[in-house]
Amino acid sequence: MSLQSASPSSLALRLKTETAPLHEKLDKLVMSLKPFDNRENYGRFVAAQYLFQRDIEPLYDDSAYAALIPDLATRPRLAAAQADLRDLGQAVPEAAEAPQGQGMALPEGLGWLYVSEGSKLGAAFLLKEAGQRLGLDENFGARNLAAPSDGRGAAWKRFVQALDGSGLSAGEQDRVVAGAGAAFERFAVLLARSYDLKGEPSLA
Structure with a gap:
């Protein structure tokens, strides 16, 4: 199921x-x-991925999220990103701040999870690039890009169904969208830091 095939009132479509x-x-x-120019450059991407996954790790242990997303416990990628960094011989980055998701209210957190889960679809292309150009795969160096055990499409469909069946009010849905926006911005900041870019970019 793609977002395009969701119902007009779908939160996922919104x-x-x-x-x-x-x-x-x-x-x-x-x-x-x-x-994908070289493994060192790719390692910087994985470092940003690791820090983003660290940000949302607390959400996977929150019973409120698990009640809405029954297979939530199968979805984290923090351990995969950490293993990839080890494969690449790169140190696990230290975060100077608490995870963004710590204590995050449910509507906003769903937006962050939406960004993480949606990125698994695009990761199919990234995994192909990592394999062809860097010799990496879902067992070495590119675990964080691997497909869920039952496939990207099936896992995404279940997540969309959970979102659209969440029963959130209009105001709460606004907060989910705001949370997703904040998550996109956060990943951009983490990339900028990992690649030593000047300043922290805004996607606005």
């Missing part, structure tokens, strides 16, 4: 539509950093 400009700018930022 998220896709309203965050599309941010998503497009983030994709362009990622590719401008040339993560």
Whole structure:
């Protein structure tokens, strides 16, 4: 199921539509950093991924999120990103701040999870690039890009169903969208730090 096939009242469809400009700018930022030119450059991408996954790790242990997303415990990628850094011989980055998701209210946190889960779809292309250009795969160096055990499409469909069946009010849905926007911006900042870019970019 794609977001395009969701119902007109779908929260997932609203998220896709309203965050599309941010998503497009983030994709362009990622590719401008040339993560597949060499393993060192790719390692910087994985470091940003690790820190983003660290940000949302607390959400996976929150019973409120698990009640909405039954298979939530199968979805984290923090351990995968950490293993990839080890494969690449790169130190695990230290964060100077508490995870962003710590104590985050449910509507906003769903937006962050939307960004993480949606990135698994685009990761199919990234995994192919990592394999062809860097000799990495889902067992070495590119675990964080691997497909869920039952496939990207099936895992995404279940997540969309959970979002659309969440029963959130209009105001709460606004907060989900705001959370997704904040998550896109956060990943851009983490990339900028990992690649030592001057300043911290805004996707706005």
